[in-house]
Amino acid sequence: MSEETEANEAFVRRWSAIQPRIARFVRSWVPDAHLAQDIVQEVAVSCMRKYSSFDTSRDFAAWSFGFARIEIRRHRGKRGRMLLLGDGEAVEAIAAAHVALAAELDERTRFLRECLKRLSGKTRRLLDFRYFHEMGPTQIAGRLGLSAGSVKVMLSRARASLRECIERRLARETP
Numbered sequence: 001m002s003e004e005t006e007a008n009e010a011f012v013r014r015w016s017a018i019q020p021r022i023a024r025f026v027r028s029w030v031p032d033a034h035l036a037q038d039i040v041q042e043v044a045v046s047c048m049r050k051y052s053s054f055d056t057s058r059d060f061a062a063w064s065f066g067f068a069r070i071e072i073r074r075h076r077g078k079r080g081r082m083l084l085l086g087d088g089e090a091v092e093a094i095a096a097a098h099v100a101l102a103a104e105l106d107e108r109t110r111f112l113r114e115c116l117k118r119l120s121g122k123t124r125r126l127l128d129f130r131y132f133h134e135m136g137p138t139q140i141a142g143r144l145g146l147s148a149g150s151v152k153v154m155l156s157r158a159r160a161s162l163r164e165c166i167e168r169r170l171a172r173e174t175p
Helices: 003-029 033-053 060-079 088-100 102-117 121-132 137-144 148-173
Strands: none
Touching (some): 003 033, 003 060, 033 060, 121 137, 137 148
């Protein structure tokens, strides 16, 4: 196997491990999901291009968050402040917090996935419409033949149920 192929594989392994954290970070600053996804892709491309200069003794996540901050600032300048939340200092502070809390966030994400698998069909569909298809309560209500108020109550109960499930799992795993 060539050095280039080995380097590419190493990059893919590292990137795959931290991509969800980068996506959460970008999404916390960019309210538009499609723009956030575009920014994450740009971060991946930037990291890949510069990977040959990456010092493997450093933290890859912290290094990648640097590229995420750059891309967020670049898009802020290109698209105007209205599409991106916060300011430069806040972006830096939140990026540092994302790196510091990475293990806890990963653990909570794993527990969330496990808890989501246990949800009933209708509740799961409701959450899919809301968070994966980014539909509002009125749109969901039309799809499911419910009132918007019922959808809001059901979403609130589903979020509470997930929160309780995650907290129970955290309590079991914490020494």
